[in-house]
Amino acid sequence: MTDASANPLLTLSDRPYGLPPYDLIESSHYLPAFEAGFAEHRAQIAAITASEEPATFENTLVAWERSGELLGRVSRTFYTVSSADATAAIQEIDELLAPLMSAHFDGILLDSALYKRVSAVHAERGALTDPEPRYLVERRFTAMTRAGAGLNDEAKRDLRELNQRLSVLTTSFEKNLLADTNDLALHFTDDSELSGLGSGELQSAKAAAGERGLEGYLITLRLFTGHPLLASLTSRETRAKLMHASRARGTAGGAHPNDHVLLEIVRLRAERAELLGFESHAAFITSGETAGSPDAVAAMLRRLAVPAARNAAAEQSALQRIIDEGVDESYPLKAYDWAYATEKVRAAEYDLDTAALRPWFEANRVLKDGVFFAASALYGVTFTEREDVGAYHPDARVFEVHESDGSPIGLFILDLYTRDSKRGGAWMNSITVQSALGDEHPIVVNNLNVSKPAEGEPTLLTLDEVTTLFHEFGHALHGLFARVTFPSFGGTNVFRDFVEFPSQVNEMWIYWPEVLQNYARHVETGAPLPQEIVESLTASAVFNEGFATSEYLAAAWLDQAWHSLSAADAATVSDVAAFERDALDDIGLQNPVIPPRYSSTYFAHVFSGGYSAGYYSYIWSEVLDADTVKWFGENGGLALENGERFRSLVLGVGGSQNPLDAFRNFRGRDADIAPLLERRGLTS
Known part of the structure; x- marks a missing residue:
């Protein structure tokens, strides 16, 4: 029997908003807490199905919503750490948990008695007026x-086995990718x-080397193919090494190959889809999203690929001319040259x-005078840093969020810096999820992977990192502002091809004049970003969009x-590289x-994250986003009344209604694709 007094995960936290006491939690606490959570949840579901009373909304659906509170709390606490600060012990627990979590939730979703009760309530749902x-x-x-x-x-038994094996494989994919990302970081001893x-980038590289006990400099890899430093490195040899290291992750013959892992994932997902009555995994996934079918997704991607490839070819020619006309020796443009030549x-x-x-x-200025400033101007909310409240890592900063009248909303945690124990990319997750039923306030986390500067030096962001900060904070606002009754609808629990919509909308404030002027100040002089640079940024809005759209559409x-x-x-299928070539040939993006x-072997979004057959959702959501940005521009932009409309009709509803209905309520009609085509320079 687990001793609650010795395990801080088994009791409600007395810290602000129920923030877990991470300083008291040891890795050895997690598995016993999960076991207790599993047992409690099973007992609660069993009580629902054992009831001899006719199934009602209250005794079945509400009871289900109230169940699993301990397991949910422990899970969100653990998975926050396993993604952002995964020690060897945490990784081992993660691998052990994967099949256990799969089996547990399969046991609920595949429970015939529970399905019978839910079906009975579903048949009478018309009587529910709310x-x-x-x-x-x-x-x-x-869902069931x-x-x-x-x-x-028999089919359920097969399905459980498939789900458990898939949970193990996706965890292995992420573990392999993290290991290769760390192992393939580039070590240099000669600063030439x-x-x-x-100087800031060099100091960050030197600090990264020092953290591993190395002399010289260490360039750590990013999740995506193109590394930010490719735009600056003058040595073509170094650029080639960096691109090669990035693309080598997870490939066959490497130290941590993912090719065989992803092939088994693809095969088992297809088998599962067939078992469930679908032609493919993509058909299964899209049937539960706003897209509805793989054909709808394919039609959109093909429609965009033709003009994107055309624009990219024109950009490629322009880059080659710059190289040929340069003072240095001419050479044929390679993938590792693109970012550098683009800057030229x-x-x-x-x-x-x-x-x-x-x-x-x-x-810090981008965060407080940009991200927070825009949110305060739009929604009237305030942010107060709580240096007295610790999170799961010393680098993670905690902010308390209040309404304009001082009433509490929740906590926002920002974990900005990269480290070997953090997975790549950027993301938002919740530690607690708002619901009236659970009487909980939200705690949301934003994770980025910005290089940490040397001690005492400022953290200077690239323009892409500024965009990522605004983007992820859009997810955070969604998590903070949702006001729903049931936990299942809290925060960002919406369709996958809608979830990126609010985050993409939040990117519009990066260049909004009063926001940009407020945060884009020189770190030493405090001078604003010169107007001629602002004008150049505006003029170059569609510059390199052929490349950006093509690389996204290819993925x-x-x-x-x-x-x-x-x-x-x-x-x-046995050859991952050959499959990629054929697929990209098919859409004209090879x-x-x-x-x-x-590329597939480091495509964490779809082989270890939640975006399988759903990576299209970024561009799908961008149709809604571009149309919404147009609405804000036509209605006065950064104004409280506009923010209130967007908050109440989109962010505030969480997942409690069909997301396209929420968009229609906000916009007054279905989305128009024209603003997206114009934004990306795909109109002609």
Whole structure:
């Protein structure tokens, strides 16, 4: 029997908003807490199904919503750490938990007695006058049906085995990727090989080397293919090494290969989809999203790929001309040259060097005078740093969020810096989720992977990192502002191809004049970003969009290609690289100079994250985003009344209604694709 007094995970935290006492939690506490959570949740579900009373919304759906409180609390506490500070002990627990979590939730979603009760309530859902309870019944019934609750016992047994094996494989994929990302970091002892980097970037590289006990400099890798430093490094040899290291992650023959892992994932996902009555995993996934079908996704991606490839080809020609006309020796443009040559073109055509803008983007100022400033102007909320409240890592900063009248909203945690124990990329997650039923305030986390400067030096962001900070904070606002009754609808619990919409909308404030002027101040002089640079940024808005759209579409198409395979076809694929080439040829995006944003062996979004057959959702959501940005521009922009409308009709509803209905309520109509095409320069 687990002793609650010795395990801080087993009791409610007395810290602000129920923030877990991470300083008291040891890795040895997690598995016993999960075991207690599993047992409690099973007993609560068993009590629902054992009831002899006729199934009602209260005794079935509400009781289900109230169940699993301990398991949910422990899970969110653990997975926050396993993604952001995964020690060897935490990784071992993660691997052990994967099949246990899968088996546990399969046991609930495939429970015939529970499905029978939910089905009975679903049949009478018309009697529920409140739309949120009615929608909960519909979503629970759909989730159980799609999960296989209606299958016979033999099929359910097969399904459980598939799910458990997949949970192990996706965890292995992430573990391999983290190991390769760390192992393939580039070590340099001669700073001449890093010519072109600024003093801050060199100091960060030196600090990264020091953390591993190395002399010289260490360039750590990023999740995506193209590394930010490729734009600055003057040594072509160094750029080539960096690109090669990035693309080598997880490949066959390496120390931590992912090719065989992803092939088994693809095959088993296809088998599971077939078992559930779908032609492919993509068909299974999209049937539960706003897209509805793989055909709808494919049609959109193909529509965008043609003009994107055309624009990228024009950009490629322009880059080659710059190289050929330069003072240095001419050479054929390679993938590792693109970012560097792009900055040359940007400087020549727009008198703009984005790498030189970093002194105007000091991280703390961007956060407080940019991200927080825009949120306060739009929504009337305030942010107060709580240095007295510790999170799960010393680098993670905690902020308390209040309404304009001082009433509490929740906590926002920012974990900015990269480290060997953190997975790549950027993301938002919740430690607690708002719900009236649970009487909980939200705690949301934003994670980025910015290089940490040397002690005492400021953190200067690239323009891409500024964009990422605003983007992830859009997710955080969604998590903070949702006001729902049931935990299942809290925060960002919306359709996958809608979840990126609010975060993408929040990016619009980066260049909004009063926001930009407030945060883009020189780190030493405090001078604002010069107006001529602002004008150049505006003028170059669609510059390099052919490349950006093509590399994204290539990754989205790879995701669809893998997951559109039938079980029989998936069993025949053995060569990952060949499959990628054929898939990209099919959509006209096979260009060695423009590799996909993520190649398969390090495509964490779809092989270890929650975006399988769903990476298209970024561009799908961007249709809504671009149309919304147009609305804000037509209605006065950064104004409280505009923020209140967006908050109440979109952010505030969480997942408690169909997301397209929420958009229509806000916009007054369905989304128009024209603003997206214009934004990305794809109109002609």
